[in-house]
Amino acid sequence: MHKKVEGTYGLKQKMLEGHNKKQIEALTHLNGPAMILSGPGSGKTEVVACRYLYLVRSKKMRPEEVLVLTLGPRAAFEIKNRICALSGSDYSGDNDFGSSVNIDTFQTICCRILREEAQKLGFGRNFIVYGEEDRFGLIRSILKEFKIHEALFRGIASRISNLKAEMIGHEEFLGKGGGFGFEEKLAKVYMRYQTELRKNNCLDHDDLVMYTVNLFQEHKSILSKWQNRVSQIMVDDFQDINPAQYSFVRLLGKESGNVFITADDDQGIFGFKGSKVEHISRFKEDFNNISVIHFEQSYRCTPCILNAAGAVIEGSPGRYKKKLKSERKSIKRKPQYFCGGTEADEASYIAQTVRELFLRGSYAYKDFGLLYRMSAQLRPIEKALRDEGIPYYVHAVCPLYLKSEVKDAIAYAKVVMNPNDSLSLGRIINSPSRGIGETTLTKTIDNARKDGVSLFEAFRKTSSSKKSQSKVKKLLDLIIRTGKSYNDAGKVIDVMLNKTGYMKWLSEEKEPDVRIKNINRLIEEASGRNLYEFLDHVSLFCECNEVKNADAVSLMTVYEAQGLEFPVVYMAGLEEGLLPHSHAPEQDNGKGIEEERRLLYVGMTRAKDVLYLTGAAKRRFYTRVQMQKPSRFLQDLSEDLCCTVKHASSANGSADLHTPPKQEKKTGDQMPFSVGVRVKHITWGNGVVRDLAGQGDSAKVTVNFPSVGVKCLSLKFANLEVI
DNA sequence: CAGTACGAAGTTTTT
DNA sequence: CTTCGTACTG
Numbered sequence A: 001m002h003k004k005v006e007g008t009y010g011l012k013q014k015m016l017e018g019h020n021k022k023q024i025e026a027l028t029h030l031n032g033p034a035m036i037l038s039g040p041g042s043g044k045t046e047v048v049a050c051r052y053l054y055l056v057r058s059k060k061m062r063p064e065e066v067l068v069l070t071l072g073p074r075a076a077f078e079i080k081n082r083i084c085a086l087s088g089s090d091y092s093g094d095n096d097f098g099s100s101v102n103i104d105t106f107q108t109i110c111c112r113i114l115r116e117e118a119q120k121l122g123f124g125r126n127f128i129v130y131g132e133e134d135r136f137g138l139i140r141s142i143l144k145e146f147k148i149h150e151a152l153f154r155g156i157a158s159r160i161s162n163l164k165a166e167m168i169g170h171e172e173f174l175g176k177g178g179g180f181g182f183e184e185k186l187a188k189v190y191m192r193y194q195t196e197l198r199k200n201n202c203l204d205h206d207d208l209v210m211y212t213v214n215l216f217q218e219h220k221s222i223l224s225k226w227q228n229r230v231s232q233i234m235v236d237d238f239q240d241i242n243p244a245q246y247s248f249v250r251l252l253g254k255e256s257g258n259v260f261i262t263a264d265d266d267q268g269i270f271g272f273k274g275s276k277v278e279h280i281s282r283f284k285e286d287f288n289n290i291s292v293i294h295f296e297q298s299y300r301c302t303p304c305i306l307n308a309a310g311a312v313i314e315g316s317p318g319r320y321k322k323k324l325k326s327e328r329k330s331i332k333r334k335p336q337y338f339c340g341g342t343e344a345d346e347a348s349y350i351a352q353t354v355r356e357l358f359l360r361g362s363y364a365y366k367d368f369g370l371l372y373r374m375s376a377q378l379r380p381i382e383k384a385l386r387d388e389g390i391p392y393y394v395h396a397v398c399p400l401y402l403k404s405e406v407k408d409a410i411a412y413a414k415v416v417m418n419p420n421d422s423l424s425l426g427r428i429i430n431s432p433s434r435g436i437g438e439t440t441l442t443k444t445i446d447n448a449r450k451d452g453v454s455l456f457e458a459f460r461k462t463s464s465s466k467k468s469q470s471k472v473k474k475l476l477d478l479i480i481r482t483g484k485s486y487n488d489a490g491k492v493i494d495v496m497l498n499k500t501g502y503m504k505w506l507s508e509e510k511e512p513d514v515r516i517k518n519i520n521r522l523i524e525e526a527s528g529r530n531l532y533e534f535l536d537h538v539s540l541f542c543e544c545n546e547v548k549n550a551d552a553v554s555l556m557t558v559y560e561a562q563g564l565e566f567p568v569v570y571m572a573g574l575e576e577g578l579l580p581h582s583h584a585p586e587q588d589n590g591k592g593i594e595e596e597r598r599l600l601y602v603g604m605t606r607a608k609d610v611l612y613l614t615g616a617a618k619r620r621f622y623t624r625v626q627m628q629k630p631s632r633f634l635q636d637l638s639e640d641l642c643c644t645v646k647h648a649s650s651a652n653g654s655a656d657l658h659t660p661p662k663q664e665k666k667t668g669d670q671m672p673f674s675v676g677v678r679v680k681h682i683t684w685g686n687g688v689v690r691d692l693a694g695q696g697d698s699a700k701v702t703v704n705f706p707s708v709g710v711k712c713l714s715l716k717f718a719n720l721e722v723i
Numbered sequence B: 001c002a003g004t005a006c007g008a009a010g011t012t013t014t015t
Numbered sequence C: 001c002t003t004c005g006t007a008c009t010g
Helices: A006-016 A021-027 A044-058 A073-087 A106-121 A132-146 A150-165 A170-176 A182-200 A205-218 A220-229 A243-253 A279-286 A303-314 A343-360 A375-388 A404-417 A422-428 A438-451 A455-461 A467-485 A489-499 A502-507 A512-526 A531-540 A584-590 A592-604 A632-636
Strands: A034-038 A066-070 A102-105 A128-130 A202-204 A232-235 A259-263 A291-295 A336-342 A368-372 A392-394 A553-557 A566-571 A607-620 A625-627 A643-645 A678-681 A685-693 A700-705 A709-714
Touching: A021 A044, A021 A291, A034 A044, A034 A279, A044 A066, A044 A073, A044 A232, A044 A259, A066 A073, A066 A106, A066 A243, A073 A102, A102 A106, A106 A205, A106 A220, A106 A243, A106 A531, A128 A132, A128 A205, A128 A531, A132 A150, A132 A182, A132 A202, A132 A422, A150 A182, A150 A205, A150 A243, A170 A182, A182 A202, A182 A422, A202 A205, A205 A220, A205 A243, A220 A243, A232 A243, A243 A279, A259 A279, A303 A592, A303 A607, A303 A632, A336 A343, A343 A368, A343 A375, A343 A566, A343 A607, A368 A375, A375 A392, A375 A553, A404 A422, A404 A467, A404 A489, A404 A502, A404 A512, A404 A531, A422 A438, A422 A455, A438 A455, A455 A467, A467 A489, A489 A502, A489 A512, A489 A531, A502 A512, A566 A592, A584 A592, A592 A607, A592 A632, A678 A700
Parallel strands: A034 A259, A034 A291, A066 A102, A066 A232, A128 A202, A232 A259, A336 A607, A336 A643, A368 A553, A368 A566, A392 A553, A566 A607
Antiparallel strands: A607 A625, A678 A685, A685 A700, A700 A709
16 A cells, blocks of 8 residues: 555655644644644645645554545645645545545535445435535425425525534424424424435435434444544534534544644634534533644735734634734735725726736736625626636536536436435426426325325326326336446436437427537546445535636635635625625624624635735615625724725825736737737747737737746747737 | 416525 | 516417
8 A cells, every 4th residue: 555665754754844843743743632723824734634644654544544524625625635746646546545535524424424324324325415406495395385485495494404503403493392483484394304305315414414423422333433443533624613513523533532623713704504613612621631733824925914814803802812923025015905886897996907917927817816705796707807808717516517407417316326316306207298297296296295105106106097107107117227227327327318318308409519518528527436426426516626727717705715825815895784794793693793804804814915805885786786885894904004096097005016007908900919819939839928018119028838937028029920 | 288478586605 | 687486378
């Protein structure tokens, strides 16, 4: 397994050099609980990655013994990446760690555990994990059945999720009784929701953790089995874990005590999903002899950015005081605040300054991170970027999975894996048309409820007199047969869609080419994976990491940006009602505003070199245009911490940045090049035009050549060729 | 039962 | 301004 013994020494050297004393203390920490209290950019992800390698390479632990838990899939991905970079191995394929790595989100790890232990909980091993859409769909149908106003569905969905995060099961909640009005309805829906999931042999995301904890609590033998399998636990971003996740860590790690956590109470931003910063102090009480290590050196932000962010977070009560230091003194750019007239002005300011900075040559597009509070802010920004011709990538649910034909395909796969998944069966029972309309479907669902069987069974029971029923029967048989014959997810989808005539039907719909291409992309992604492996991936990690290498600006919510960093960051929408959000005060017993403050802090501290804060005076929400006041948090930023710019081109307070943009699209007719055009140079090869200046003989062109970097050339002599 | 047309409602934030 | 759900007609 370990290829070279001599590599171990070299690796250790490599890990130790370039790290400060605290970091080395942390990454070589071996036994007993440890807590890293760190500020942003202090290298905690790096230390988690290094310690992993330290344990596996130097201490010869098996990779599967070391459990690394993260909140989001991106953080897990980031850690794996870092380990690859450090060890020189490639994680994407099978390497010397093999598939035995346990670096993943809580949900994914719990899902893996439950795949082994599901029977103990009364679930079949072939359970399906419901994603958000399935969850909402199921709750919606229950509301309809109970004749509860559908508008309540959002509140009910989030309450159910919160209850599970607090480990309050449906029976316990109902047992508490005493509920009137909403609470009573909630209890009723929760009850039905859970029994329905169980009947369908399905779990939602919150179930994964809750049931795993239940399992550990109720079956000591199973707990000790997993305790024995895991000798080291690391948890990243501990400030953001919820009670169920805390219980999981505690149960699994209390006995050995080998729990290593990283936390920053200033970055707790997930209160709305039941996370509690208090788990940090709870950890201190529950575990004995903790080594507490403070990381106060910031390697990411410049002092200017750190000071501004510090001023924002300082107002927050009850936090551990930290004194963060930054060594990056060479760049002295203060953050800038710009307030546009409308959200469109704000967006075009962003797009224009991105372009300007890009043309200057020191930053590639992928060095920019555009962050916002909520996804509604995305559209105007996207539009402005498109208008400027700036490539961008939105970090969100993979658009492929939103396509209806892809959802259908996945539903087919789910039904094959678990015929009792009534929601998925309901989705595909009539596409392509098998003569099962609305009425038949609801009638069959009713029958299924009455008889206490799944939809699959109910369809099977109906007498096969009519033509439609023979079609349905054929489908049901095919589902069973396919499940027995194939394990490969791609093959299953392929077989199902072809044998059911779905592909034929699709080819007669409108836009058949695109949609068939979408299906083929899905099949490609599914191929070579187990059915359950693929479906788990789809419902636990809905993002595609396509075009990873493309040079594009990143767009995402601040929540998604946690743990990431960018040389240039924009925080958009710094307005009352947006950040802090208007719903914030109701949240978390009035502590909601503080969470918004931390949100801004997280956003600001993603920036390495340059930080822009933006907002708008007027913003249209859905149909209404609203006057917006600047965010209250801006008051914490005095002029010496952050300068205010009025308009994109008339920035005077920041001469170091805003040498006014010279060329305003005056594409002189003798200028054969324009920004963004690919050109070929005789010695430097291919490049992209970034800037143009001057006319005629003195015309100059700035080109970025991937091999040699940014060059400014005189057009007269350069002999460039457009390609 | 399927397809179309019109009306309504809806935007925090995530695994 | 969308998307989604319902109602009506063929």
